Amino acid sequence: MQSVQGGRNALVTLNHVDKIFANGTVALKDMDLAIGQHEFISLLGPSGCGKSTALRLIAGLGGVSTGSIDWPTALHDETGQAMPELGFVFQEPTLMPWATVFDNVYLPFKLKYKSKHAVRDQVMDAIANVGLSGFEHVYPRELSGGMKMRVSIARALVTKPKLLLMDEPFAALDEITRIKLNKDLLRLWQAEKWTVIFVTHSVYESVYLSNRIVVMAARPGRVVQDIAIDAPYPRGDDFRVSSLYNEHCRRVSAALEEAMRLGGTRPDEH
Amino acid sequence: MSSQSEQTPSPVEAEAEARIDTGRVVVRSAEHHVLLLKYLLPIAALLATIAFWEYWVVSNEIPHYIMPAPSLVFKELVANFGSLAISLRITLTTTMLALATAIIGGVGLAILLASNRLIEFTFYPYAVILQVTPIIAIAPILLIYYESSTVVLICAWIVAFFPILSNTTLGLNSTDHNLRDLFQLYRANRLQTLFFLRLPFALPYFLGGVRIAGGLALIGAVVAEFTAAVGGRETGLAWRLIESYNRLLIPRAFAVLFLITFTGIAIFLVLSLFQHLLLRKWHESAIKRER
Numbered sequence: 001m002q003s004v005q006g007g008r009n010a011l012v013t014l015n016h017v018d019k020i021f022a023n024g025t026v027a028l029k030d031m032d033l034a035i036g037q038h039e040f041i042s043l044l045g046p047s048g049c050g051k052s053t054a055l056r057l058i059a060g061l062g063g064v065s066t067g068s069i070d071w072p073t074a075l076h077d078e079t080g081q082a083m084p085e086l087g088f089v090f091q092e093p094t095l096m097p098w099a100t101v102f103d104n105v106y107l108p109f110k111l112k113y114k115s116k117h118a119v120r121d122q123v124m125d126a127i128a129n130v131g132l133s134g135f136e137h138v139y140p141r142e143l144s145g146g147m148k149m150r151v152s153i154a155r156a157l158v159t160k161p162k163l164l165l166m167d168e169p170f171a172a173l174d175e176i177t178r179i180k181l182n183k184d185l186l187r188l189w190q191a192e193k194w195t196v197i198f199v200t201h202s203v204y205e206s207v208y209l210s211n212r213i214v215v216m217a218a219r220p221g222r223v224v225q226d227i228a229i230d231a232p233y234p235r236g237d238d239f240r241v242s243s244l245y246n247e248h249c250r251r252v253s254a255a256l257e258e259a260m261r262l263g264g265t266r267p268d269e270h
Numbered sequence: 271m272s273s274q275s276e277q278t279p280s281p282v283e284a285e286a287e288a289r290i291d292t293g294r295v296v297v298r299s300a301e302h303h304v305l306l307l308k309y310l311l312p313i314a315a316l317l318a319t320i321a322f323w324e325y326w327v328v329s330n331e332i333p334h335y336i337m338p339a340p341s342l343v344f345k346e347l348v349a350n351f352g353s354l355a356i357s358l359r360i361t362l363t364t365t366m367l368a369l370a371t372a373i374i375g376g377v378g379l380a381i382l383l384a385s386n387r388l389i390e391f392t393f394y395p396y397a398v399i400l401q402v403t404p405i406i407a408i409a410p411i412l413l414i415y416y417e418s419s420t421v422v423l424i425c426a427w428i429v430a431f432f433p434i435l436s437n438t439t440l441g442l443n444s445t446d447h448n449l450r451d452l453f454q455l456y457r458a459n460r461l462q463t464l465f466f467l468r469l470p471f472a473l474p475y476f477l478g479g480v481r482i483a484g485g486l487a488l489i490g491a492v493v494a495e496f497t498a499a500v501g502g503r504e505t506g507l508a509w510r511l512i513e514s515y516n517r518l519l520i521p522r523a524f525a526v527l528f529l530i531t532f533t534g535i536a537i538f539l540v541l542s543l544f545q546h547l548l549l550r551k552w553h554e555s556a557i558k559r560e561r
Contacts, residue, residue, distance in 0.1 A: 061451050088455050094448040098470045098552045110466065111456045139552045 010034040010072055011163060011195050012058060017067035019053055019221075027053040029220035031067070037162075040189060040196045042206035042213045044252065046260050050221020051199045055165050058197065059088050074162075086163040087156030091171055093148035095140040095155075101127065102136040105155045126158035127151075129188060146177035150184075157188070166198045170205070182208055190233055203256060207248045208240060215255045218263035225255045338521035347525035354510065358529055361506040364419075364491040365484075365537070368426030372483055375427075376434030377476065381464065383435075384442035394439075401432040405490060409497035418498040422506070425494030430487035437479030441472025474553050477545040484537040492530060 012035050019028040028050040035041055043051040056062055057069060074085075095104050103110075105126055109119045116123075127136060130150040140148055149169060156164060170178040186209060189196060200206050206213050207229055215225040229248050231239060239245050320340045326332075327339040334342055347354070379397070383390040405425040412421045445468050453463050495508030507530055514523035549556040 056451075059451075059455055061454060086455070088452065090448045090452075092448060094446065094452060096449065096467070096470065098473070107452075107466075108456050111453070111458045111462055141552060141554075 009037065011037045011039075011074075013070045013072070014054070014058070015068050015070065017054075017057065017069065018065045019050070019057060019062075020065045026220035028057075029222050031221070031223055033214065033223060035195060035197065037073075037195055038193050039212055040198065040210045042198045042200055042210040043216060044200055044203065044206045044213050044256060045216035045221075046218055046256075046263060047201065048218040048221070049216040049259070049263060050218070051216050052167050053221065054216075055167050055197060055199050058163075059086060059165050085159065085161045086165055087159065087161040089149075089152050089156050089164070089166040089169045091168045093140070093145075093152040095148060095151055097140055100137050100139055101132060101143075101151050104140070104151055105158050107155060108159045123158055126154040129157065130154045130184065144177075145173055146181060149173065149181060153181075153185070153188075157192075157194075160192070160194075162194055164194050164196045166196065168199050168201065171201070178205070185209065186233070186235060203249055203252050207245060207252055208235060213252055213255075215252070215259050217259040224259045224262060227252060227255060335518050335520045338524055342521045343524040343528065346519075346521040347528065350522060350525065354507075354526065354529060357505055357507045357510050357526075358533065361488070361491055361495065361508070361530075362533060364422050364426055364495075364506065365487045365533075368423055368430050368487045368491060369480075369484055372427050372430035372434055372487065373480060376431050376479070376483075377438055380435050380438035380442060380472075383439050384468070385460070385464075390439075397432060397435055400428055405429060406493060406497055409494050413498060421498050422491055422494040425497075426487045426490035429490035430483040433482040433486065434476065434479040437475045437482075438472050441475025442468050444475075445471045474549055474555060477541075477548060481538065481541045481545060484541045485534050488530070488534050488537060 014031050014033040017028055017031040018026070020026050031050075031054060033054075043054060045051050053062075057064055096107070099107075102123060106116060106119065106123050109123070110116075124133075124136070127133060130153050132147065132150055132154065135143070135147070140151070143151065152169070170181055173181065182205060185196075196209075198206070198209060210229055211233075213227045213229060214223055215227065216222060217224045227248075231242075231244055231248065324339050324341060327337055338346075379393070383394060405428055408428070409421055409425055412424060416424070449467055449471075450463070453467055458466070491506070492508045495506040496512065499509065499512065507526055511523055511526045511530075514520070514526060546556055
């Protein structure tokens with residue numbers, strides 16, 4: 001395993017991280033990962049490989065069992081705990097059904113006691129960025145699955161975070177909507193240059209989006225390969241049909257198959 | 271493509287649109303029919319029952335102290351409306367007071383139970399005990415300690431309190447896990463999580479509880495009035511019922527019974543409307559599905 005980027009100017013590093021759940025399941029074993037600034041990293045692997053667990057640990061939702069997660073460049077609060085500015089997009093849109101699109105996107109500011117009036121422009125910009133201008137006063141139930149996901153992305157981005165964490169955000173969407181959202185996500189990422197950690201089980205999606213794919217295996221969850229996708233951005237529709245894209249997909253598929261073989265044949269280690 | 275052809279739809283498109291439109295009209299009128307039937311059928315059934323009742327009593331010459339005809343019950347109701355209205359006001363005041371305090375107590379305790387597991391473990395069994403003990407059995411004991419009007423209020427409160435408590439507790443504890451994670455991610459404090467997430471999430475559950483509690487508060491008040499047998503100058507509906515039975519004024523007893531039932535229906539409808547108004551914009555229960 002080799003690290004493509006990272007080191008001293010990394011945004012976040014995972015150092016020998018183990019995560020063992022109360023029932024004894026080893027979700028992650030000795031995970032090392034350095035994520036550089038402005039990277040678009042995909043965590044790819046079969047279910048049970050701990051990719052979502054790793055994402056949640058980075059988000060601070062639950063603690064590591066051993067090892068550490070460090071934020072070399074982030075601000076620290078008075079207790080010395082790192083205060084990363086991050087946005088999180090779940091697999092489901094996770095919107096508040098009683099709140100309009102505007103109020104859902106406004107939530108991160110509301111929790112920081114900022115008045116609607118003061119951040120109105122930022123909220124409207126975030127909604128416009130995901131292509132939902134005109135839907136500000138609509139309730140989530142009136143939106144399609146893809147539009148709900150857009151609201152969820154707008155909410156994650158409204159505070160202009162340095163790091164965007166996405167947990168299989170488009171897995172429940174149809175192929176056409178997913179391709180559209182992939183494209184829009186890349187466009188936003190290139191304009192704003194935040195860092196993305198993107199959990200997926202789709203080889204094609206990860207190759208199209210990322211500059212780096214971390215392939216993981218299950219039982220116990222661990223990193224098995226770190227693959228650079230050195231295709232230039234912006235990546236348009238022609239990239240999806242290029243031989244370079246196909247070549248990368250082949251490599252990543254082979255790595256994923258290897259990971260599945262590793263996860264399937266090894267005995268449980270707990 | 272020229273702008274003209276974009277603006278005017280081709281004949282085929284226009285025809286298709288027209289077909290869709292007529293389809294919509296058909297669907298709407300069908301819905302209209304269903305709505306009409308929903309209200310017409312129960313009213314027709316009620317009128318038929320009353321008509322049959324009237325016919326049966328008159329044709330069999332059943333004495334009014336055994337089974338009064340509906341027309342006689344109605345006459346009795348109109349004749350005594352002044353004094354019955356006073357009794358109704360007393361019972362209704364007790365009911366509303368019991369419901370209001372049950373809402374305050376139920377929601378307050380639900381928040382307390384949902385905020386701390388130890389508090390929940392300690393107090394929830396007592397709420398259940400309060401609920402399963404028949405109020406008819408409690409009322410005479412309470413009469414030893416409190417005056418009768420207070421006892422009536424306490425009894426009505428006890429029956430109205432539990433559905434609000436249990437429903438609100440359930441709602442507070444069923445908040446979407448991802449949303450809770452999101453609030454944690456944005457470092458929301460407990461009060462923010464309570465007011466911006468858990469309480470709105472519990473609102474439909476709470477309103478369901480209130481709708482049950484409204485009817486129960488009335489029943490509780492009437493039953494307690496019965497047990498407490500509050501006599502005197504100004505009395506609730508239950509005492510009027512006892513009085514009518516004792517003096518064999520059966521038509522009047524029926525009139526009182528009708529008044530109690532009507533009040534229960536009115537409470538249910540008002541609370542249903544309240545629920546609809548609060549939830550119509552977002553909750554599944556208030557949304558008509560198009561098929």
